[in-house]
Amino acid sequence: MQHSPITPTRSVALSSIWQLILSQDDALKSDRTPVAASSLVGFKLGNDLAYKILKVGITSKALEPVGDFLGLSKSLIANYLDLDRGTVSRLAAKDQLLPTHAAENVLRLLELDAIAAETFATEAEASAWLIRPHPMLDGETPLAAAKTSFGSQRVKDILLAIKYGGVV
Secondary structure, eight states: OOOOOOOHHHHHHHHHHHHHHHTTSHHHHTTHHHHHHSOOTTOOOOHHHHHHHHHHOOBGGGHHHHHHHHTOOHHHHHHHTTOOHHHHHHHHHTTOBOOHHHHHHHHHHHHHHHHHHHHSSSHHHHHHHHHSOOGGGTTOOHHHHTTSHHHHHHHHHHHHHHHHTOOO
16 A cells, blocks of 8 residues: 655644653664654554653653544553553653653554554554454454554554555
8 A cells, every 4th residue: 555645734733742752861862863854654662662662761741642642532541551540641741750651652653553554554543443443353443452562563564555555
């Protein structure tokens, strides 16, 4: 499938999310330029950078922009990060770092969005697919399935099959 270029508004939103994530530590700031300068469509977060990000942590300030970018309500983003809404509010009010499991889920959601944007013809199709229950995920949405690394890998496998016409 041929994907459409990322819209300028989406590109700006995604760049600001990555700047928030990468601004936590001086070691990560050096990694900001390639991310902000790239097209961001199909951006694949490498294991080395993901490891560095998780080691330093992700600020709770990133949750609202990530939720807005993915079109998720506060309660849905909390659910997908395996946090209750009260914890999310408390973390955000004190500008604290997300627990590691939630930070890892943020990276998973952003990665799946990038893969979906690369797979489908339009960003709207990609976004809709990520929040629609899928029969190959036992009726869960792809974003809900991504709460675990195994569920996330299953979603990636389905996206690859859609993109390349393979059997899942």
